[in-house]
Amino acid sequence: xxxxxxxxxxxxxxxxxxxxxxxxxxxxxxxxxxxxxxxxxxxxxxxxxxxxxxxxxxxxxxxxxxxxxxxxxxxxxxxxxxxxxxxxxxxxxxxxxxxxxxxxxxxxxxxxxxxxxxxxxxxxxxxxxxxxxxxxxxxxxxxxxxxxxxxxxxxxxxxxxxxxxxxxxxxxxxxxxxxxxxxxxxxxxxxxxxxxxxxxxxxxxxxxxxxxxxxxxxxxxxxxxxxxxxxxxxxxxxxxxxxxxxxxxxxxxxxxxxxxxxxxxxxxxxxxxxxxxxxxxxxxxxxxxxxxxxxxxxxxxxxxxxxxxxxxxxxxxxxxxxxxxxxxxxxxxxxxxxxxxxxxxxxxxxxxxxxxxxxxxxxxxxxxxxxxxxxxxxxxxxxxxxxxxxxxxxxxxxxxxxxxxxxxxxxxxxxxxxxxxxxxxxxxxxxxxxxxxxxxxxxxxxxxxxxxxxxxxxxxxx
Amino acid sequence: xxxxxxxxxxxxxxxxxxxxxxxxxxxxxxxxxxxxxxxxxxxxxxxxxxxxxxxxxxxxxxxxxxxxxxxxxxxxxxxxxxxxxxxxxxxxxxxxxxxxxxxxxxxxxxxxxxxxxxxxxxxxxxxxxxxxxxxxxxxxxxxxxxxxxxxxxxxxxxxxxxxxxxxxxxxxxxxxxxxxxxxxxxxxxxxxxxxxxxxxxxxxxxxxxxxxxxxxxxxxxxxxxxxxxxxxxxxxxxxxxxxxxxxxxxxxxxxxxxxxxxxxxxxxxxxxxxxxxxxxxxxxxxxxxxxxxxxxxxxxxxxxxxxxxxxxxxxxxxxxxxxxxxxxxxxxxxxxxx
Ligand code: HDD
Ligand code: HEM
Ligand code: HEM
Numbered sequence: 001x002x003x004x005x006x007x008x009x010x011x012x013x014x015x016x017x018x019x020x021x022x023x024x025x026x027x028x029x030x031x032x033x034x035x036x037x038x039x040x041x042x043x044x045x046x047x048x049x050x051x052x053x054x055x056x057x058x059x060x061x062x063x064x065x066x067x068x069x070x071x072x073x074x075x076x077x078x079x080x081x082x083x084x085x086x087x088x089x090x091x092x093x094x095x096x097x098x099x100x101x102x103x104x105x106x107x108x109x110x111x112x113x114x115x116x117x118x119x120x121x122x123x124x125x126x127x128x129x130x131x132x133x134x135x136x137x138x139x140x141x142x143x144x145x146x147x148x149x150x151x152x153x154x155x156x157x158x159x160x161x162x163x164x165x166x167x168x169x170x171x172x173x174x175x176x177x178x179x180x181x182x183x184x185x186x187x188x189x190x191x192x193x194x195x196x197x198x199x200x201x202x203x204x205x206x207x208x209x210x211x212x213x214x215x216x217x218x219x220x221x222x223x224x225x226x227x228x229x230x231x232x233x234x235x236x237x238x239x240x241x242x243x244x245x246x247x248x249x250x251x252x253x254x255x256x257x258x259x260x261x262x263x264x265x266x267x268x269x270x271x272x273x274x275x276x277x278x279x280x281x282x283x284x285x286x287x288x289x290x291x292x293x294x295x296x297x298x299x300x301x302x303x304x305x306x307x308x309x310x311x312x313x314x315x316x317x318x319x320x321x322x323x324x325x326x327x328x329x330x331x332x333x334x335x336x337x338x339x340x341x342x343x344x345x346x347x348x349x350x351x352x353x354x355x356x357x358x359x360x361x362x363x364x365x366x367x368x369x370x371x372x373x374x375x376x377x378x379x380x381x382x383x384x385x386x387x388x389x390x391x392x393x394x395x396x397x398x399x400x401x402x403x404x405x406x407x408x409x410x411x412x413x414x415x416x417x418x419x420x421x422x423x424x425x426x427x428x429x430x431x432x433x434x435x436x437x438x439x440x441x442x443x444x445x446x447x448x449x450x451x452x453x454x455x456x457x458x459x460x461x462x
Numbered sequence: 463x464x465x466x467x468x469x470x471x472x473x474x475x476x477x478x479x480x481x482x483x484x485x486x487x488x489x490x491x492x493x494x495x496x497x498x499x500x501x502x503x504x505x506x507x508x509x510x511x512x513x514x515x516x517x518x519x520x521x522x523x524x525x526x527x528x529x530x531x532x533x534x535x536x537x538x539x540x541x542x543x544x545x546x547x548x549x550x551x552x553x554x555x556x557x558x559x560x561x562x563x564x565x566x567x568x569x570x571x572x573x574x575x576x577x578x579x580x581x582x583x584x585x586x587x588x589x590x591x592x593x594x595x596x597x598x599x600x601x602x603x604x605x606x607x608x609x610x611x612x613x614x615x616x617x618x619x620x621x622x623x624x625x626x627x628x629x630x631x632x633x634x635x636x637x638x639x640x641x642x643x644x645x646x647x648x649x650x651x652x653x654x655x656x657x658x659x660x661x662x663x664x665x666x667x668x669x670x671x672x673x674x675x676x677x678x679x680x681x682x683x684x685x686x687x688x689x690x691x692x693x694x695x696x697x698x699x700x701x702x703x704x705x706x707x708x709x710x711x712x713x714x715x716x717x718x719x720x721x722x723x724x725x726x727x728x729x730x731x732x733x734x735x736x737x738x739x740x741x742x743x744x745x746x747x748x749x750x751x752x753x754x755x756x757x758x759x760x761x762x763x764x765x766x767x768x769x770x771x772x773x774x775x776x777x778x779x780x781x782x783x784x785x786x787x788x789x790x791x792x793x794x795x796x797x798x799x800x
Pocket of ligand 3: 381
């Protein structure tokens with residue numbers, strides 16, 4: 001009883017703190033690329049509109065970055081705090097991958113972040129450009145290594161087990177484990193897409209309010225253009241994730257996310273109300289033929305989707321979160337593709353900057369990419385359960401022997417703090433957007449309160 | 463030498479860099495608690511704003527060098543120190559966010575300022591408490607933690623080390639402000655700095671003397687292999703403390719005011735040497751040693767090569783950042799108040 005409570009609390013704490021964290025990488029990975037674009041255009045054209053955009057988006061980036069950092073530190077410690085025997089068992093592999101993330105990515109981001117945000121006036125334009133590129137590179141390396149770590153947990157490879165501990169045998173197999181490549185691409189595009197809708201929606205808001213039009217026009221045009229390429233690409237990549245790796249290596253997840261118990265359904269379930277204990281659906285709405293066509297690419301409609309009863313009861317993932325996790329990623333994607341197509345049509349007819357209904361729609365779509373990202377992670381992580389390292393280490397065996405009340409207290413603290421933080425961030429972004437990038441003459445760049453003429457001879461300390 | 467001893471170099475490097483770098487910016491946070499003047503406080507925030515993130519990366523590195531390189535130690539010590547470390551994480555969150563709010567002139571400044579100061583204090587305190595809890599000894603059984611949630615307190619011993627850590631960070635913060643400012647701000651930093659030195663000296667002495675009483679760890683400074691290291695450590699530590707006290711007192715040394723920083727560095731060096739001399743090779747006292755806790759050879763080799771190649775690069779660009787932001791704070795009010 002106490003162990004179950006402890007396990008549930010520890011899982012909830014992880015799930016909530018990870019979901020909170022992932023929100024901010026989703027902002028920063030994409031906006032850092034956008035910052036690079038803005039500054040590069042500014043250096044090429046000397047057009048100050050680009051500089052204004054750079055400074056404006058840098059503010060939203062910077063605050064998001066801070067929240068990403070502090071919430072990331074929480075996750076790092078949590079591996080050991082709440083999952084002590086997991087830390088022991090996978091340290092030589094997952095720990096090493098995240099260590100690589102620290103030395104390759106975090107230091108790089110942090111080292112150049114100060115220059116990016118406070119450096120104007122102290123460093124040259126080239127150096128500024130370089131800093132922006134390094135920060136952006138850092139965020140991408142971070143995505144790389146964290147996905148090495150997590151993908152290895154989904155499809156472990158290249159190890160041997162000694163006294164319970166996973167020890168690396170072949171690093172190439174560990175790093176390029178079967179799911180890493182495709183999941184990395186899926187996650188990276190996902191982050192770019194999420195930031196794309198954010199920037200696009202805020203630019204559209206300026207159209208609605210008829211403010212800062214030169215900046216709004218460029219923001220809208222660039223992001224919609226990029227989204228028209230990335231969203232279709234993501235559908236293709238996502239399909240490879242599902243068909244190429246989930247179906248091959250994590251079949252129980254596929255069974256659960258398609259909402260079937262028996263392997264007889266050739267249709268696609270739209271809504272299910274599953275009863276996990278009785279191993280049946282209380283209610284379901286199914287479109288005939290579609291499951292066979294989309295899932296197995298059998299257009300004759302005769303291939304049934306495998307059902308969860310193929311998997312022994314004790315190691316079945318929960319159907320509810322996987323099924324709806326998948327749907328909450330998939331339906332927003334359908335909406336995205338429709339909007340992107342509408343955007344292309346409007347652009348061809350020269351009405352992209354005047355169609356007000358479209359701008360209002362885009363404002364409403366600001367959170368859509370984040371929804372897909374959360375949903376995708378819920379799908380991937382709940383689909384892996386009850387395993388922590390798929391097929392090898394059970395989540396229930398990895399939890400630290402803490403007192404449930406300790407975890408309840410920490411969980412409560414994190415939830416309260418994070419709610420306050422999320423509120424603050426949203427409030428801050430809304431305020432920054434209301435203030436806008438400014439129309440007047442360009443203001444002085446922000447700078448730390450150091451004397452403008454640095455004294456020679458004061459060596460760096462530390 | 464075993465590869466795990468080599469890896470300990472990185473653990474110690476990360477630890478040292480962290481307490482040195484984040485030490486002074488946490489210390490500055492605590493100092494703002496005593497600073498009533500709004501503009502001077504802003505300048506202090508400004509000193510920290512651009513670099514705390516880089517400094518905190520070293521904390522993440524400590525966690526990862528331990529987890530990846532010494533997984534057994536991480537798996538035992540972190541759950542054992544849960545009640546010290548979770549509040550540290552809360553405080554780190556509050557600190558980072560309040561600083562950005564101050565920097566962006568958003569939110570309600572008096573609140574953000576207070577949150578920043580108090581959370582800096584708590585971070586230091588929790589870290590000291592965790593360190594003390596570890597040093598005095600944690601019970602382990604079969605590769606996992608076997609004590610109760612409050613074992614790390616060791617009858618209040620952890621509170622003593624917590625306070626000592628705060629004194630250390632305040633000293634470092636004063637040294638940094640002293641370097642980066644002049645006039646009234648600098649004088650104030652010197653005044654607080656002197657108090658911190660005294661507290662730190664008392665706290666350190668008490669902390670080491672009380673270890674055998676408080677917990678299950680035994681110290682044996684007289685052992686042949688330990689003695690020279692312990693003597694050297696104590697000597698450097700004491701010299702550093704005396705030098706710090708003097709350099710804060712000496713008005714002539716005020717320009718450019720580097721002396722307290724060097725003194726603080728000596729304090730760190732001496733303290734680390736002493737700790738190493740007393741504890742090595744135990745990583746999670748009383749029983750778990752570096753060698754028992756280490757990752758397998760294949761993992762250590764990979765990490766050592768990759769990290770060894772990257773650390774010089776990291777140090778280079780961090781140093782470049784410090785060089786770009788060199789110079790004293792621009793105390794605009796000096797013209798009017800001086
Ligand atoms: C999309 C990729 C992604 C994913 C899945 C994660 N992160 Fe992350 N993380 C980033 C992408 C990122 C980033 C883009 O690199 C961040 C976000 C903002 C930032 O400052 O860097 C970051 C920051 C960040 C930091 C602070 C870095 C610093 O000090 O500068 C830590 C310690 C972590 N993360 C740790 C984790 C852990 C332990 C995760 C999962 C269990 C995790 N992250 C998931
Ligand atoms: C940042 C994006 C991520 C999100 C939103 C996320 C979300 C989740 C969720 C919802 C669970 C709970 C599953 C369940 O118990 O049913 C979970 C479990 C877990 N995930 Fe992730 N995850 C993320 C990334 C990662 C990464 C990158 C790792 C490892 C490198 C990881 C390691 C774990 C572990 C150890 C658990 C087990 C604890 C638990 O079951 O709650 N996660 N995650
Ligand atoms: C129709 C299009 C899509 C399909 C078929 C698809 C498919 C999938 C599948 C099967 C998974 C589970 C992978 C696993 O178990 O590890 C997944 C995960 C995920 N998806 Fe999608 N996806 C689509 C669109 C999107 C979009 C548009 C986004 C974001 C903007 C997104 C973001 C994610 C994320 C963040 C994850 C979790 C990380 C991972 O497991 O790699 N997906 N997706």
